[in-house]
Amino acid sequence: MTFSTPSPEQWRESAVKALKDRPIEGLLHLDTDHLVVRPLYADATGIQPLFAPRPSDAEGRAWDLRTQVEGDDPEAVNAAVLTDLEGGAASVILSGAVLADSEPLAEALANVALELAAVGLDAGLDGPEAANALAVVAKGSPRAKLMFHMDPLSAYAAAGGSPLPIAMHLSQAAATADRHSGAYPDASFFLASGRAVHEAGGSAGQELGFTAAAVAAYAKAAVDAGLSAERALRGTVLGVSVDAEYFDSLAKVRALRLIWASITKAFGLDMPAAIEARSSRRMLAARDPWPNLLRLTAAGFAGAVGGADAVVLDGFTRASGRPDAFARRQARNTQIVLMEEAHLGRVDDPAAGSWFLDARTRDLAEAGWAEFQRIEREGGVVASLKGGAIQMRVAASRQTLKTAFDKGHSQIIGVTKFVDPDVRPAPVEPSALAPAAAITDSCAPLLPLRFAAAFEEAGQ
Incomplete structure (x- = not known):
């Protein structure tokens, strides 16, 4: 039977x-990037098709199931790492005091085959020291898949400053990359991420623009340190946040791939992007953590369908503290279900051909590129942060989003709607607060927020 296509x-x-x-006109929606979301998208409305697949084998494991393990006790971290890898994870990111030196890090990575399981670091401004420790641990394994994930810009923006001048932190990260590039040809060095912008309430375009500006800053620093532009870019992983707004999140991942293509083209290069999608923390609830499982599933769906090369899902209890073994298992199993039961990776770029998603991808890519150009006109990401321009734009976006929740235009399940009066407890692991580092080079911080927090506090 043939159905007519209405115009x-x-x-x-x-x-x-x-x-x-x-x-x-009331059906039109204006987002925080001042982009119009229309009620109807169709071939007749002139949508240009896009194709932005991840460069991986859809017949195998299409994306890297990546977990995050935090801890200060090497033995406990090692047990958690091995449990994750044996339970289906392909790679891990480590944070905590185990990164302080090669000895505790070696103990934390005992019996981990570094040539098979990629290991990444989340060390903030101490990234070069942690990278050196990981390089020592991997000695004798030249094909180790190390991910140093040095990202001093995000740490500087989130903390509101750094112990040394941020330019020196950039130089140290670049010198560390140059030092280890020959010994570990499969290693990646930098994590260029806009997650600090996202977690502070920034828009999708602002997050993408910050990421692009970080790529430019890290590439320049690496070239100044002696690396080629090709090696610097090949050693850069792009970080992006995904949340329960899965259409926008998956479009954001696809948009980041388009932005990367424009950046590498400017360097006269053509190489695929390596994108790591991490679940948003600003979307999580603390009082009733169980609906977070749904939010995290939606975020994982967005990362997978959007074409991220690696997906990292937080524990559902993150808003209350460090996730315990049960929460980490749920985060891992959520991805396994999406990958091996829902088969989300069996199609390359499944969003391609959707008029709405193709239009939204292009709109977000253009918004991100415009923000990138704005940051560059302000003197680059460091100058823009020191001058407070990025923070001002993020504050405006944050206020717009908070107003939407305050007026009931947006809802948080379990917090502002369908509130469970009798919440089951969910335990978390104790964690020691890291001592605050001395700050000599300061900027206004991009402080993280949770939109549920204000409603949870008001309901106490």
Whole structure:
């Protein structure tokens, strides 16, 4: 049976009739990047198709199931790492006091085959020291898949400063990359991420623009340290946040791939992006953590369908503290279900061909590129942070999003809607607060927030 395809004019007539006396313009939605989200997308509206697949084998494991293990006790970290790898993870990211030196790090990575399981670091401004420790641990394994993940810009922006001048932290990270590039040809060095912008309430375009500006800053520092532009970019992983708004999140991942193509083209290069998607923390609830499982599933779906090369899902109890073994298992198993039961990786770029998602991808890519150019006109990401321009734009986005929750235009399940009066407890692991580092080179911090926090505090 053949169904007729209504034209946009016919749809408009039906919409006007259904709306009665309300204006059809009320169906348009303006987001925090001032991009218009329309009620109808169709071939007749002139949407250009896009194809932005991840460069991986859809017949195998299409993306890297990556977990995060935090801890100060090497023995406990090692047990958690081995449990994750034996339970289906392909790679891990480590944070905590185990990164302080090669001896505790070696103990934490005992019996881990570094040529098979990639190991990454989350060490903030101490990234070069942690990278050196990991390089010592991997000695004798030249094909080790090390991910140093040095990202001093994000740490500087989130903390509101650094112990040394941030330019020196950049130089140290670049020199560390140059020092280990020959010994570990499969290693990646930098994590260029806009997650600090996202967690502070920034828009998708602002996050993408910050990421692009970080790529430029790290590439320049690496070239100044002696690396080629090709090796510097090949050693850069792009970090992006994904949350329960899965359409926008997956479009953001695809948009980042387009932005990367433009950046590498400017260097006269053509290489695939390596994108690591991490679940958002600003979307999580603390009082009732169980609906976070749904939010994290949606985030994992967005990362997988959007084409991320690696996906990292937080524990559902993250808003209350460090996730315990049960929460880490749920985070790991969520991805396994998406990968091996939902088969989300069996199609390359499944969003391609959707008029809405292709249009949204292009819109976000253009918004991210515009923000990148704005940051560069302000003197680059460091100058823009020191001048407070990035922070001002993020603050405006944060206020817009908070207002939407305050007025009920946006809802948080379990917090502002469908609130469970009798919440089951969910334990977390104790964690020691890291001592605050001395700050000599300061900027206004991009402080993280949780949108649920204000409602949870008001309901106490």
